[in-house]
Amino acid sequence: xxxxxxxxxxxxxxxxxxxxxxxxxxxxxxxxxxxxxxxxxxxxxxxxxxxxxxxxxxxxxxxxxxxxxxxxxxxxxxxxxxxxxxxxxxxxxxxxxxxxxxxxxxxxxxxx
Amino acid sequence: xxxxxxxxxxxxxxxxxxxxxxxxxxxxxxxxxxxxxxxxxxxxxxxxxxxxxxxxxxxxxxxxxxxxxxxxxxxxxxxxxxxxxxxxxxxxxxxxxxxxxxxxxxxxxxxxxxxxxxxxxxxxxxxxxxxxxxxxxxxxxxxxxxxxxxxxxxxxxxxxxxxxxxxxxxxxxxxxxxxxxxxxxxxxxxxxxxxxxxxxxxxxxxxxxxxxxxxxxxxxxxxxxxxxxxxxxxxxxxxxxxxxxxxxxxxxxxxxxxxxxxxxxxxxxxxxxxxxxxxxxxxxxxxxxxxxxxxxxxxxxxxxxxxxxxxxxxxxxxxxxxxxxxxxxxxxxxxxxxxxxxxxxxxxxxxxxxxxxxxxxxxxxxxxxxxxxxxxxxxxxxxxxxxxxxxxxxxxxxxxxxxxxxxxxxxxxxxxxxxxxxxxxxxxxxxxxxxxxxxxxxxxxxxxxxxxxxxxxxxxxxxxxxxxxxxxxxxxxxxxxxxxxxxxxxxxxxxxxxxxxxxxxxxxxxxxxxxxxxxxxxxxxxxxxxxxxxxxxxxxxxxxxxxxxxxxxxxxxxxxxxxxxxxxxxxxxxxxxxxxxxxxxxxxxxxxxxxxxxxxxxxxxxxxxxxxxxxxxxxxxxxxxxxxxxxxxxxxxxxxxxxxxxxxxxxxxxxxxxxxxx
Numbered sequence: 008x009x010x011x012x013x014x015x016x017x018x019x020x021x022x023x024x025x026x027x028x029x030x031x032x033x034x035x036x037x038x039x040x041x042x043x044x045x046x047x048x049x050x051x052x053x054x055x056x057x058x059x060x061x062x063x064x065x066x067x068x069x070x071x072x073x074x075x076x077x078x079x080x081x082x083x084x085x086x087x088x089x090x091x092x093x094x095x096x097x098x099x100x101x102x103x104x105x106x107x108x109x110x111x112x113x114x115x116x117x118x119x
Numbered sequence: 120x121x122x123x124x125x126x127x128x129x130x131x132x133x134x135x136x137x138x139x140x141x142x143x144x145x146x147x148x149x150x151x152x153x154x155x156x157x158x159x160x161x162x163x164x165x166x167x168x169x170x171x172x173x174x175x176x177x178x179x180x181x182x183x184x185x186x187x188x189x190x191x192x193x194x195x196x197x198x199x200x201x202x203x204x205x206x207x208x209x210x211x212x213x214x215x216x217x218x219x220x221x222x223x224x225x226x227x228x229x230x231x232x233x234x235x236x237x238x239x240x241x242x243x244x245x246x247x248x249x250x251x252x253x254x255x256x257x258x259x260x261x262x263x264x265x266x267x268x269x270x271x272x273x274x275x276x277x278x279x280x281x282x283x284x285x286x287x288x289x290x291x292x293x294x295x296x297x298x299x300x301x302x303x304x305x306x307x308x309x310x311x312x313x314x315x316x317x318x319x320x321x322x323x324x325x326x327x328x329x330x331x332x333x334x335x336x337x338x339x340x341x342x343x344x345x346x347x348x349x350x351x352x353x354x355x356x357x358x359x360x361x362x363x364x365x366x367x368x369x370x371x372x373x374x375x376x377x378x379x380x381x382x383x384x385x386x387x388x389x390x391x392x393x394x395x396x397x398x399x400x401x402x403x404x405x406x407x408x409x410x411x412x413x414x415x416x417x418x419x420x421x422x423x424x425x426x427x428x429x430x431x432x433x434x435x436x437x438x439x440x441x442x443x444x445x446x447x448x449x450x451x452x453x454x455x456x457x458x459x460x461x462x463x464x465x466x467x468x469x470x471x472x473x474x475x476x477x478x479x480x481x482x483x484x485x486x487x488x489x490x491x492x493x494x495x496x497x498x499x500x501x502x503x504x505x506x507x508x509x510x511x512x513x514x515x516x517x518x519x520x521x522x523x524x525x526x527x528x529x530x531x532x533x534x535x536x537x538x539x540x541x542x543x544x545x546x547x548x549x550x551x552x553x554x555x556x557x558x559x560x561x562x563x564x565x566x567x568x569x570x571x572x573x574x575x576x577x578x579x580x581x582x583x584x585x586x587x588x589x590x591x592x593x594x595x596x597x598x599x600x601x602x603x604x605x606x607x608x609x610x611x612x613x614x615x616x617x618x619x620x621x622x623x624x625x626x627x628x629x630x631x632x633x634x635x636x637x638x639x640x641x642x643x644x645x646x647x648x649x650x651x652x653x654x655x656x657x658x659x660x661x662x663x664x665x666x667x668x669x670x671x672x673x674x675x676x677x678x679x680x681x682x683x684x685x686x687x688x689x690x691x692x693x694x695x696x697x698x699x700x701x702x703x704x705x706x707x708x709x710x711x712x713x714x715x716x717x718x719x720x721x722x723x724x725x726x727x728x729x730x731x732x733x734x735x736x737x738x739x740x741x742x743x744x745x746x747x748x749x750x751x752x753x754x755x756x757x758x759x760x761x762x763x764x765x766x767x768x769x770x771x772x773x774x775x776x777x778x779x780x781x
Contacts, residue, residue: 032295032296032297032375033295035295036295064376064379065375065376065378065379065380065382065383066295066375066376066379068379068383069292069379069382069383069526072383072386072525072526073292073524073525073526075517075518075525076518076519076525079516079517079518080516080518080520100380101380101383101384101387102383102384102387102388103383103387104438105387105391105436105438105439106386106387106390106438106439106440106517107438107439107440108438108440108441109438
């Protein structure tokens, strides 16, 4: 398995996107495509569940930052939930942990 | 001969070359030590024993220019102290994206490059034509040749495009190869280019590999000084020894991961900068706001407190998202409080009218009072929609709203994005490689006007790096790396000093006032050995490489270098001119008027100087001879660029594209 993406619409505007597997240069085109579909359907508030993401590289991070720009410009948000320590360390390396508020799980991201 | 014995012969050949190279380095160092000794001896003697104290206005500029040259020699020696001599490493399996960047180059030029790129030996390669000109014929060419076609999307409309840097950044977000080979539209690659260079990336700290840029259309004698074998040879090998070779925009490979990491950290730094600017701006606005009622004053004080809290949270390492949220909440609160205060004041006025018997005012007052909160919210929405809050809070959007892309891996602050990006990668701790083998040939400018515009852009871009990201202040660079980047920038300051060297003999021969205390044998004994050894060192280093044209242009381009510095420091708008790939058939006298003026003035000063010598005592014979010799040297050096202005290629000469063996 390289990547598995699923999304659950919580409301007209809010969706939870779960990404499992490896987020790297090979899998990001698929993630990008899926994000585009979700945004085009009017969901500009997105909680990204990364609890099943085992690896992320700079290409994966770029997709997340692009997603942040797109959701924010549409008046929404992009929240990250359930990051595994390995993935979190890559966020630290690129200092992206300074940008995002990391939520331990989807529930807390939805509540906030 | 069996394979084994062939390998043994190759190995022993390699050993001989390696030994020769090491010997060359040792001899260079010995010569350089003598050169440094003579140079320092000369310049200290100039300051202590030979300044003409009666004409400091002349003596000081000249000695400053000489000091510049001695420092230049010291920096050059340091650069060349431990050069590399790389040989290809074993290739490994990986995917390579080949970017062919184009804007307005003719179709046949792009086609030659695309077809050559298809012939490159590599299994996992994908070729993309990055067409910033958005031209149908190029899109058709991509289809015909089986290349991908990338052009800017809707997100770039109304945003800064950043020329070639923007073109590459745009493509980076749409492709996913492990490595990227960047080729200018005219650079025809050898089929071996990937096999020869990719092996260096087996060291996972290597961010980029640069190979030389050579030209197949340089006319006989290289009238425009386009060839740069010294730069794409000994100089980059020298820089490579200090891990500070730089990416030169084409014929180089980049590691995608390194570029994206750079883009991401740059995004974070910029976002933080913007947040801090936003907080400062809000604070400034608060200080400027006066003439408020007591209630509003209290609300503003509360808002100020919240802004300070947001800043403290940012300092304490709180996430930008949280800080931005704190500001948004504080802004909504103050908006609401001010609105409520306004509504209260309206209610008060209506109450006064009610007391005076205005029944209607009383009714409205009741209605407003009962819906105070809703009305305040509506006003808030309305002002938000009109952009008041949007403008105040634009720095807290975390989206780099003014940019088409949040992540801009290729540096966009300089018009020579390649050097700026290299410096940032080095500052992040990445390594670089210069592979000295020529693996692509392209087109050099075919007329002086185009050549000069290209040089001006390089100079402006390099000076921009000093102006906006001074290598001495950039965190993360090693000291030799700082020095290497500075050396490149420093060399572009020579315009002012070369002008002094060109004017000095003219001033002396016209006025009879010497910049030195005397033209004695002592002067010649200090100067000549230094000049001779200096030339020997340079020639020794350039063994087999023609450097005469390089020497000529180095002196003759003084107006271009001066213009570059003035344009950057006086904030003239700089644009990235795509170098024309076809000859403009005109004569470029206008471009070389300063050089022509210097030659004419020098000749006049010769006549005047000889006349003065023959008719009086103001100019002694040694002074006359030294300065005429000096003036002749200047004329010889300037003659290259002046003849280039009138240059027409021989009618039977035409450029032939390279033919690589497959």
